[in-house]
Amino acid sequence: MKEKKLKGILGKNIKFFRLRRQFSQAHLAEKSNISITFLSNIERGNNYPQAETVCNIANSLGIEVWELFKEENTFDEQNAIINRISEDFSKHVNFALETVQKKYLK
Numbered sequence: 001m002k003e004k005k006l007k008g009i010l011g012k013n014i015k016f017f018r019l020r021r022q023f024s025q026a027h028l029a030e031k032s033n034i035s036i037t038f039l040s041n042i043e044r045g046n047n048y049p050q051a052e053t054v055c056n057i058a059n060s061l062g063i064e065v066w067e068l069f070k071e072e073n074t075f076d077e078q079n080a081i082i083n084r085i086s087e088d089f090s091k092h093v094n095f096a097l098e099t100v101q102k103k104y105l106k
Helices: 003-020 025-032 036-043 051-061 065-069 075-104
Strands: none
Touching (some): 003 036
């Protein structure tokens, strides 16, 4: 397996489990003792963390380390779930903003 592919699988899996736990990048980064920028770069497949950081991320997500490197079903299933979660999140944010605007910005 090529390094680029491994970084991509790791990043997709971290994002998948993060969204499944409904963690923001800021929350996971804080729990894992890394910066938001570094976490973002990992999720995009641009950076590869040291073993200690991988363990911290897995522990923060409540999963085993090996689950972050699982390749099967990674892309299709996870993309569908990520898209669904992202859509739901956007709907909730938009509803909250509309509510605030109606109540406070009359």
